[in-house]
Amino acid sequence: MAVTIRQIAEAAGVSRGTVDRALNYRKDINKQQAERIRRIAGEMGYRPNRMGRALALSKNHIKIGVLIQFAHTAFMQRIMKGVDAAIEEMQRFQVEVIVKLIEDNDTDQTVIAMEQLRREGCRGIAMVPWNEKKIRDKIDEFAREGISIVTVNGDIADSERICFVGQDGFRSGCTAAGLMAEVLPLNKDVLIISGSPANTSNSNRAEGFRKEITKIRPDVKNIYIEYAFESNETAETICRKHLAAHAETGGIYLTAAGVKGVCKVLEEKKLTGIIKVISNDLTDENTEQLIKGNVQFLLGQDPYSQGYRPIQILFEKLVDGHDPEVKEEYTSIEIKTKYNL
Amino acid sequence: MAVTIRQIAEAAGVSRGTVDRALNYRKDINKQQAERIRRIAGEMGYRPNRMGRALALSKNHIKIGVLIQFAHTAFMQRIMKGVDAAIEEMQRFQVEVIVKLIEDNDTDQTVIAMEQLRREGCRGIAMVPWNEKKIRDKIDEFAREGISIVTVNGDIADSERICFVGQDGFRSGCTAAGLMAEVLPLNKDVLIISGSPANTSNSNRAEGFRKEITKIRPDVKNIYIEYAFESNETAETICRKHLAAHAETGGIYLTAAGVKGVCKVLEEKKLTGIIKVISNDLTDENTEQLIKGNVQFLLGQDPYSQGYRPIQILFEKLVDGHDPEVKEEYTSIEIKTKYNL
DNA sequence: TTGAAAGCGCTAACAA
DNA sequence: TTGTTAGCGCTTTCAA
Numbered sequence: 001m002a003v004t005i006r007q008i009a010e011a012a013g014v015s016r017g018t019v020d021r022a023l024n025y026r027k028d029i030n031k032q033q034a035e036r037i038r039r040i041a042g043e044m045g046y047r048p049n050r051m052g053r054a055l056a057l058s059k060n061h062i063k064i065g066v067l068i069q070f071a072h073t074a075f076m077q078r079i080m081k082g083v084d085a086a087i088e089e090m091q092r093f094q095v096e097v098i099v100k101l102i103e104d105n106d107t108d109q110t111v112i113a114m115e116q117l118r119r120e121g122c123r124g125i126a127m128v129p130w131n132e133k134k135i136r137d138k139i140d141e142f143a144r145e146g147i148s149i150v151t152v153n154g155d156i157a158d159s160e161r162i163c164f165v166g167q168d169g170f171r172s173g174c175t176a177a178g179l180m181a182e183v184l185p186l187n188k189d190v191l192i193i194s195g196s197p198a199n200t201s202n203s204n205r206a207e208g209f210r211k212e213i214t215k216i217r218p219d220v221k222n223i224y225i226e227y228a229f230e231s232n233e234t235a236e237t238i239c240r241k242h243l244a245a246h247a248e249t250g251g252i253y254l255t256a257a258g259v260k261g262v263c264k265v266l267e268e269k270k271l272t273g274i275i276k277v278i279s280n281d282l283t284d285e286n287t288e289q290l291i292k293g294n295v296q297f298l299l300g301q302d303p304y305s306q307g308y309r310p311i312q313i314l315f316e317k318l319v320d321g322h323d324p325e326v327k328e329e330y331t332s333i334e335i336k337t338k339y340n341l
Numbered sequence: 342m343a344v345t346i347r348q349i350a351e352a353a354g355v356s357r358g359t360v361d362r363a364l365n366y367r368k369d370i371n372k373q374q375a376e377r378i379r380r381i382a383g384e385m386g387y388r389p390n391r392m393g394r395a396l397a398l399s400k401n402h403i404k405i406g407v408l409i410q411f412a413h414t415a416f417m418q419r420i421m422k423g424v425d426a427a428i429e430e431m432q433r434f435q436v437e438v439i440v441k442l443i444e445d446n447d448t449d450q451t452v453i454a455m456e457q458l459r460r461e462g463c464r465g466i467a468m469v470p471w472n473e474k475k476i477r478d479k480i481d482e483f484a485r486e487g488i489s490i491v492t493v494n495g496d497i498a499d500s501e502r503i504c505f506v507g508q509d510g511f512r513s514g515c516t517a518a519g520l521m522a523e524v525l526p527l528n529k530d531v532l533i534i535s536g537s538p539a540n541t542s543n544s545n546r547a548e549g550f551r552k553e554i555t556k557i558r559p560d561v562k563n564i565y566i567e568y569a570f571e572s573n574e575t576a577e578t579i580c581r582k583h584l585a586a587h588a589e590t591g592g593i594y595l596t597a598a599g600v601k602g603v604c605k606v607l608e609e610k611k612l613t614g615i616i617k618v619i620s621n622d623l624t625d626e627n628t629e630q631l632i633k634g635n636v637q638f639l640l641g642q643d644p645y646s647q648g649y650r651p652i653q654i655l656f657e658k659l660v661d662g663h664d665p666e667v668k669e670e671y672t673s674i675e676i677k678t679k680y681n682l
Numbered sequence: 683t684t685g686a687a688a689g690c691g692c693t694a695a696c697a698a
Numbered sequence: 699t700t701g702t703t704a705g706c707g708c709t710t711t712c713a714a
Contacts, residue, residue, distance in 0.1 A: 002435055004691060015701045020693065028699060050433040051392040051399070052691025055706045058392070059693095092391045094343070094706090175680035182637060182678075183523050212680075296523060335676035339516035339553075345707060356685045361709065369683060393707025396690045400709095435690090 003046045011044065012037050023048070024321070050093070054319065058094040064314050065117035067110065067127035071101035074283035075303060079153070082307025095315060098122060107132050114138055124148040124314035129156050131200070148317050150310040153303075154201060155328075162317065163324040165309045167301035167331050169201045173208025173255070175333050176278045179297050180209075180251050181217045183276045188250025191242055192225040193235055195256030205255040205280065221248065228258040236261030243269065254279040259286050263294040282336060291338045300334035344387045352385065353378050364389070395660055399435040405655050406458035408451065408468035412442035415624040416644060420494070423648025436656060439463060448473050455479055465489040465655035470497050472541070489658050491651040495542060496669075503658065504665040506650045508642035508672050510542045514549025514596070516674050517619045520638050521550075521592050522558045524617045529591025532583055533566040534576055536597030546596040546621065562589065569599040577602030584610065595620040600627050604635040623677060632679045641675035 005023070009016045014037065021029040022037035023046075066083055070076050087097045098120055100113045110127075111134055117125055125142070129135050129151050136159045139149050143160030155164040180190065192209060195202040210223055226242065228235035235258025243249055243265065252262055252275060259279045266272050277295045279286060281303075289295040309329060316322045346364075350357045355378065362370040363378035364387075407424055411417050428438045439461055441454045451468075452475055458466055466483070470476050470492050477500045480490050484501035496505040521531065533550060536543040551564055567583065569576035576599025584590055584606065593603055593616060600620045607613050618636045620627060622644075630636040650670060657663045 002432065002691095006691075016692080017694085017702075018700060021700085024693090030699060033699085047432055049396075049399075049435060049691050051396045051435075052706095053693075055392045055396055055708095056691075056693040058390075058706050091388075094390070094392070171680065175678065178678045178680040333681040335678065335681060337516065337519045337676065339512065339519040340674040340676060343707095347707075357708080358686075358710080359684060362684085365709090371683060374683085390707050393690095394709075396692095397707075397709040399690050 002049070003041075003044045004049070005046075008037065008041050008044060008046060012040050048320075050319075054093040054095075057319070061094065061096060061121075062318050063096045063098060063120065063122045064090070064311055064318070065114075065120070065122035065125040065127075066097060066099045066311065067102070067113055067117065067125060068099070069102045069105050069110065069128055072103060074285065075281055078282070078303035079307040082304040082309075083311065084307075085304075086308045086311035090311065090315065093315070093319065095319070097311060105130065107134050110135060111138050114142065118142065118145075118147060122147065124150070124318050126150045126152055126310035126314060128153045129159075129161075130154050131156055148314055150313055150324075152306050152310050163310070163313050163327055163329060165306055165313070165329045165331065167201070167333065169204030170208035171330075172280065172299055172301065172333050173205035173210075174212040175335070176205070176253050176280075176297070176299055177209045177212035177216070179335065180213060180253060180276060180278055183296055184217065184220070184251045187219050187221060187248075189222040189224065189246050189248045190220055190251045190253065191239075191246075191249055192223065193228050193238060193252060193254045193258055193262065194225060195228065195230045195258075197227060199256070202255040206253075209253050209255075222246070228254075228256070228261070230257040232258055232261035232264075234258065234261070236264055239265040243271075243275075249275060251276040251278070253277075256280065257283075257285075259289050259295060263289045263292070266294055282334075282341070287336075287341060290336065290341070293338070296337070298336045300336055302331035302334060305331045343390065344382075344385045345390070346387075349378065349382050349385060349387060353381050391661065395434055398660070402435065402437065402462075403659050404437045404439060404461065404463045405431070405652055405659070406455075406461070406463035406466040406468075407438060407440045407652065408443070408454050408458065408466060409440070410443045410446050410451065410469055413444060415626065416622055419623070419644035420648040423645040423650075424652065425648075426645075427649045427652035431652065431656065434656070434660065436660070438652060446471070448475050451476060452479050455483065459483065459486075459488060463488065465491070465659050467491045467493055467651035467655060469494045470500075470502075471495050472497055489655055491654055491665075493647050493651050504651070504654055504668055504670060506647055506654070506670045506672065508542070508674065510545030511549035512671075513621065513640055513642065513674050514546035514551075515553040516676070517546070517594050517621075517638070517640055518550045518553035518557065520676065521554060521594060521617065521619055524637055525558065525561070525592045528560050528562060528589075530563045530565065530587050530589045531561055531592045531594065532580075532587075532590055533564065534569050534579060534593060534595045534599055534603065535566060536569065536571045536599075538568060540597070543596040547594075550594050550596075563587070569595075569597070569602070571598040573599055573602035573605075575599070575602070577605055580606040584612075584616075590616060592617040592619070594618075597621065598624075598626075600630050600636060604630045604633075607635055623675075623682070628677075628682060631677065631682070634679070637678070639677045641677055643672035643675060646672045 005019045009019045022034040136156050139159045149161040151161045151164045153166045194206045226238045239262045272294050278297045280299045282300045313324050346357050346360045350360045363375040477497050480500045490502040492502045492505045494507045535547045567579045580603045619638045621640045623641045654665050
């Protein structure tokens with residue numbers, strides 16, 4: 001039978017209340033006494049029973065907030081799967097999760113939603129942020145008030161958020177380059193279609209790709225980069241113009257949305273499978289092209305974990321009082337073909 | 342606040358004990374009474390609080406057994422990582438996990454270990470089985486006694502196990518074929534090096550690979566298959582002889598151990614990166630060759646989940662009374678290059 | 683067939 | 699600064 005507070009109390013010759021005070025570093029307890037009790041607990045191999053604690057705390061009714069923009073997009077839907085699983089799990093512990101969905105990438109709306117969550121009593125918030133002073137300031141303000149923030153998918157590194165959960169974009173780009181290097185014929189050109197140069201996640205990917213492909217495939221003649229701003233139409237136009245001007249193109253890497261537009265051009269020109277396409281994220285639109293054979297590889301960033309882990313991290317912080325072990329938790333880089341979807 | 346048994350008791354004008362009897366379909370309760378209470382609970386939207394239940398049951402001290410052969414191998418070590426994580430998690434719910442490690446693939450020893458676990462009070466067992474009548478009979482016997490079995494990594498499909506957790510070998514083989522098809526030059530031969538023809542997991546992989554590569558790369562001239570019985574020395578000999586006899590070999594697929602032996606030959610003959618190598622499992626030995634560039638792709642079968650999930654499934658069965666949602670839980674097929682290890 | 687009550691491990695409010 | 703005690707939601711034993 002596992003060690004309980006009661007047993008420690010007996011062993012230390014004090015009451016259960018005192019043991020509780022010692023183990024949880026509360027005020028109003030003699031320092032040496034606390035130290036001694038903690039030592040005894042350690043020696044006895046004490047591990048707190050989560051259920052006892054959660055049950056006792058269940059009258060407090062801990063609340064965790066989740067804030068997601070572009071909630072309608074396929075990618076965010078996949079994050080929501082993880083959120084839903086976490087909510088299901090949290091119910092076990094009587095922890096309430098309040099989800100706020102925002103359709104636009106609007107700074108003011110985001111700040112307002114953060115304040116709403118605070119008003120509703122959330123002591124932890126998981127959110128997809130972007131680099132904007134108003135938001136960073138609000139995060140820091142919340143941190144000072146003792147409301148823990150975990151950033152998801154995007155990060156504001158110099159803020160007081162307790163953890164970031166998302167992909168290492170540079171490494172993702174390198175991985176794409178490694179795959180491209182395997183399938184690209186000799187002496188060809190490569191085209192990178194990125195989202196927006198302002199989006200750090202996209203530019204990290206592009207940069208990782210460019211650096212690595214240059215290193216391992218010195219035969220590649222030219223590496224071009226264009227920006228499609230996550231639009232299929234723009235990507236299509238870019239692709240059409242580029243292929244007209246550069247017949248030697250052997251591979252296309254997309255850091256963000258636009259796959260459908262590119263594939264439309266490839267199908268027209270009967271270049272499917274001849275020009276190799278690698279892209280990011282397992283959206284329905286993308287996997288459709290993967291299954292068709294228009295795309296060779298898709299790189300996933302484990303959106304499920306991006307929904308699940310932040311809530312779990314906040315739970316451990318709020319219920320167990322444990323800070324996250326790392327400040328950046330990178331999700332795995334999944335390589336997907338049509339066979340292992 | 343969620344609906345509790347107490348509230349139902351008040352609403353129904355009975356005691357909490359009676360509500361408990363009704364909701365859990367216990368004996369010693371008036372049938373109509375029970376029906377009525379359940380109806381009221383349903384109307385009130387009652388959902389049992391799992392912590393309260395687990396806490397109340399914690400004196401029963403649920404035990405789960407884990408049975409693993411070849412525990413010293415690198416692959417099983419990775420499964421053990423998942424087992425350890427599950428044990429850590431289980432401790433929080435006062436559930437004890439008893440692990441039995443067996444060094445050999447010995448039927449009698451396995452049966453003895455199963456009986457030991459039963460004697461020690463395990464009400465659920467996760468085990469790596471193999472197809473042997475004695476073992477299937479023992480699984481069925483345990484099932485009749487109410488001891489739930491989850492098979493891991495290998496399966497005995499026609500037994501009374503409640504679930505299998507492991508890889509879909511055929512699909513893994515297809516995935517390997519898809520990758521091989523991308524990197525294999527035109528008009529080459531392919532060599533499959535399998536483990537043992539008797540091992541169903543290996544032969545499923547080999548069969549999946551053979552079927553798929555035949556379909557999608559009709560230019561492939563010959564597909565050979567040899568058996569290395571998980572030995573590097575045998576694999577080396579096979580590879581050496583085969584390459585001497587078949588100069589047109591462009592790719593090698595290994596369903597099981599032997600990568601190191603193959604790579605030794607490739608290094609000698611300066612064929613690294615020219616003959617494409619794809620293999621299974623992220624052992625240290627294998628990843629070393631992947632990083633060196635001797636192997637293009639490794640396929641993982643998520644051994645961590647194979648350690649973690651079975652215990653979780655047994656936990657849900659024993660504590661919550663929930664049967665697993667599926668009878669076969671296939672772990673994901675991970676594609677790894679040196680970039681996304 | 684039912685009700686009353688103890689207790690699982692923990693926290694927190696109140697007393698001392 | 700400490701001890702005592704009343705629950706949190708549920709199961710289970712003992713009486714009735």
